[in-house]
Amino acid sequence: MRSTRIALVEMAIATTTSRALGALASVMTTLFRRPGRPVAASAKAAALTVGLVAAALALSSPASAQTSSCADPVTSAPTGPATVSAASTSDGRVLVVGSGAYAGCSLYLLTSDQLHALSGADFACSDNANVLGQPCDTVLWPALLTTGAPIAGPGVNPTLLGTVTRTDLPGLSSVQQVTYAGQPLYRFFLDETPGETEGANLDDPVTSPAGIWYLVEPSRGRPAPGRVHLQLETAPVGGTGPDQTVLAATMNDDFSVFPNASFPVYTLNADTGHESNCQETCSAVYWPPVLTSKRPEAGPGVDQHALGIIVRPDGTHQVTYNGGPLYLFNSDAYIAGITGTKSINGAGADTPWGVFNTIPPLP
Numbered sequence: 001m002r003s004t005r006i007a008l009v010e011m012a013i014a015t016t017t018s019r020a021l022g023a024l025a026s027v028m029t030t031l032f033r034r035p036g037r038p039v040a041a042s043a044k045a046a047a048l049t050v051g052l053v054a055a056a057l058a059l060s061s062p063a064s065a066q067t068s069s070c071a072d073p074v075t076s077a078p079t080g081p082a083t084v085s086a087a088s089t090s091d092g093r094v095l096v097v098g099s100g101a102y103a104g105c106s107l108y109l110l111t112s113d114q115l116h117a118l119s120g121a122d123f124a125c126s127d128n129a130n131v132l133g134q135p136c137d138t139v140l141w142p143a144l145l146t147t148g149a150p151i152a153g154p155g156v157n158p159t160l161l162g163t164v165t166r167t168d169l170p171g172l173s174s175v176q177q178v179t180y181a182g183q184p185l186y187r188f189f190l191d192e193t194p195g196e197t198e199g200a201n202l203d204d205p206v207t208s209p210a211g212i213w214y215l216v217e218p219s220r221g222r223p224a225p226g227r228v229h230l231q232l233e234t235a236p237v238g239g240t241g242p243d244q245t246v247l248a249a250t251m252n253d254d255f256s257v258f259p260n261a262s263f264p265v266y267t268l269n270a271d272t273g274h275e276s277n278c279q280e281t282c283s284a285v286y287w288p289p290v291l292t293s294k295r296p297e298a299g300p301g302v303d304q305h306a307l308g309i310i311v312r313p314d315g316t317h318q319v320t321y322n323g324g325p326l327y328l329f330n331s332d333a334y335i336a337g338i339t340g341t342k343s344i345n346g347a348g349a350d351t352p353w354g355v356f357n358t359i360p361p362l363p
Contacts, residue, residue, distance in 0.1 A: 068101035070191040074138040074145065074169060082146035082178050084185070086155025086218040089197065091226035091293055094215040095180060096194065097144065098153030102187065104194025107144060109183040109223065110204070112211025112330070114284035117182060124207040125186065126168045131339045132206055135170050140206065141186040141199070141213070143169065144178040160221045181221025188213070190256065201225055203251045203263055205333035205340050209285050212251070212328070217293075222316050226253065228292040230307060230319070231299030232361050233262040239343035246344060247302065247321065247359035249290050249328065258335045264344045265290055267324040270354030274310050276318060276325040282353045283327075287346075289318040290326040301361050321359055329356070 083098030084107065095107040112124035122128065125136040125143075137143045143166060152158035163176040164184055178185050188199035202213040214223035233248035248262040255261075266287070270277045278287050289312060296319045298304035308320040319326045329349070334340025349356045 070102055070105035070187055070193060070196065071189045072102070072142065073189070074142045075171070077172055077175050078145040078147045080146075081148045081151050082144055083151040083153045084144075084156050084161060084178060084180065085153030087195070089195075089215070091215075092224060093155055093218055094197075094224050095156070095185065095218055097187070098151065098156070105187050106191055106195070106197050106199070107180075107185045107216060108141065108188060108199050108213045109180070109185065109216050109221075110141070110207060110211045110213055111223075111288050112207060112209045112285050113184055115209065115281065118281055118284060122208075123166070123168065123184065124209055124211050125184075126208070127170050128208050130206045130208065136207055137166070137186070138169050138171075140189050142189065144185040144187065145175050146178050147176070150178045155218050157218060157221075180216055183216070183221060185216070186213075197254045198256060199254075201251050201253045202255050203261070203328065203333045205335060210330040210333040211285070212288050214291075220315055222314065223291055225291040225293055227294040227297055228290060228319055229297045229299060230265070230302050230321075231262055232301045233264065233342075235264065235342045235344050237344045237347055239341055239345065244344055244347070244358065245361050246347075247326075247361070249319075249326070250299075251328075257338070261336070263328055263332050264346065264358055265319075265321075265326040266329060266346050266349075266356040266358055267321065268327065268354045268356055271325050274308075274320065274323050274325075276310065276312060278325075278327060278353050279313065282351075283312075286330055286351070287327040287353070287356065288330065289316070290328060291316050292319050293317065303362060327356065 085096055085098030086093045087096045097103055097105045110125050115121045116123050125141050127135040134140055150161045152161055160181045162179040164179050165174055166177045167174050190198040199213045200215050204213055217224040229250040231248055232245055234243050234245045236243050246264050249265050250260050250262050252258055252261045268278055283289055296307045298307055306322045309317045310320055312318050329346035331345040346356050347358045
């Protein structure tokens, strides 16, 4: 996969059009010369830039139409119905594109996209400005579009398929995006070949608001997070305060730019009787629950016996610690070397749903 991206960069040097060069310059400026960051870029930022160069080339080069990659951006309206199928992974079956040029490419949902259904707000993955300088819904996470009703392939529940009208995709008029159990579906621009899952469990600070990308299980359209791992992490409170060591969840499982990153987890003082009182906007946007598909795993310094699971009203499995449901905080999301820094931003947060607190290590 990396050799493919290197080849694309070489091709860019030789043949890229002015539009692609402009896109590259914009991205390079954003990633490598933002105020407060050293000019010497990290390998992580470089890897992400290569992916964005490939996307810019796909937008500008007619040759890109001859071959297809799961990373291709959306550049035109669809010409027929999309098919959604299910494929097997190590963590169970998940949704993929079912036919056509992108058959087998992984499909994802974004937790904070739920805000659109809850309040009519813009989709979290849209054409809004972001730190990477490329639209979320056509380049970074290309929307799965369809003309007419989407088709259910093998392993897919046809009653869960639907569409939502999108008018915010750059260069396109009104188009229909495929939904599953009401959630819009997307590819990811760092997945190049079928079976890649770089976007799985990605805690994304680039979307607006921030959210978590999950693969999608086909039986009910719920997130497919796999087995969550809990560990200890040390980070400054508020980004600049004293360091604290707290319980954290490992995310970004396959994200090559920032893999297996850990983020602080929180309990809510209003939760009682092993039930979560953080629902709808609380959980969809600000305090997403720590989800798992299997028994959660404890790292060093974490009591395995303290970890448990409750079933949320939507059927997802939320991890608990000593009976208290665990949450992430959207303001903790960051990608090292690209945007944001490791920090604990939610400790003691007094919210309409109650007070959220971190969990210290065992004595």
